[in-house]
Amino acid sequence: GGCSGLSYVLEFGERKPEDETYEIEGIPCVVNPAHGIYLHGMEIDWKTGLDARGFVFTNPNASSTCGCGSSFAV
DSSP: OOTTSEEOOOOOOOOOTTOEEEEETTEEEEEOGGGHHHHTTOEEEEEESSSOEEEEEEOTTOSEEOTTSSEEEO
16 A cells, blocks of 8 residues: 555565565565566665655556655556
């Protein structure tokens, strides 16, 4: 959920049996394979500027995003 439908969640948690594990630039990432269709090609960056602070998600699969950038629709 989120105001645009789907939302991004970065968290520390336990790996579930169905999860896939990737290593991206030395950082282990765990993703539910059912979510991969929505995340394929997505970039995550860290911003500290006036227009954005914290994690910024650039998702080529999103048809729209909310104003805060934390949720999207496909």
